[in-house]
Structures are given as structure tokens and as C-alpha cells.
Amino acid sequence: MEDKPYYCPNCRSNRVKFSLISRTSQSFDKDAVTGSILETDEPVAMQAAEPDIECRVCGFVGNEQRFVRQAEREPRTPTL
Numbered sequence: 001m002e003d004k005p006y007y008c009p010n011c012r013s014n015r016v017k018f019s020l021i022s023r024t025s026q027s028f029d030k031d032a033v034t035g036s037i038l039e040t041d042e043p044v045a046m047q048a049a050e051p052d053i054e055c056r057v058c059g060f061v062g063n064e065q066r067f068v069r070q071a072e073r074e075p076r077t078p079t080l
């Protein structure tokens with residue numbers, strides 16, 4: 001994740017509350033006849049170069065760069 005301001009491009013009201021959407025990979029073996037799961041491995045986090053971010057106000061999910069670019073287009077002016 002980049003240490004830059006985010007701004008939700010969807011609701012345009014949130015610069016603060018976000019979630020990181022991460023993917024995991026988990027190996028498992030199936031029984032070929034019954035379809036039941038026989039064996040599972042520990043989930044492994046998959047590293048994404050550009051992670052997806054969820055806006056916790058409106059639920060919009062998008063690439064991190066969309067949030068960064070929206071913040072660059074409409075920067076927050078510091079309040080005195």
C-alpha cells in the first residue's frame with residue numbers, strides 16, 4: 001500500500017475509512033467421487049502489486065490507484 005492520501009471516487013465523501021482487500025490461496029484435495037474435501041493446507045496470502053481497496057462508507061471496491069488519483073485530483077485542503 002502506498003503512503004498517499006485516498007479519496008473514494010464513488011461516493012466522494014470518504015478519505016479516512018478503508019479496507020484492504022487481499023486474496024489468499026489455499027490448497028485442498030477433493031474426493032473424486034463424493035466431492036468432499038479430504039485435506040487442506042494453510043491459506044497463503046497472495047501479494048498484489050496494486051491491491052484493491054474498499055471504501056467503508058459506500059462499499060465501493062477498486063484498484064488502489066483509483067483512490068490515489070482521485071485524491072490527487074481533489075486534494076484535501078488543511079483546515080485551520
Ligand SMILES: [Zn+2]
Nearest residue numbers: 008011055058
Ligand atoms: Zn465511497
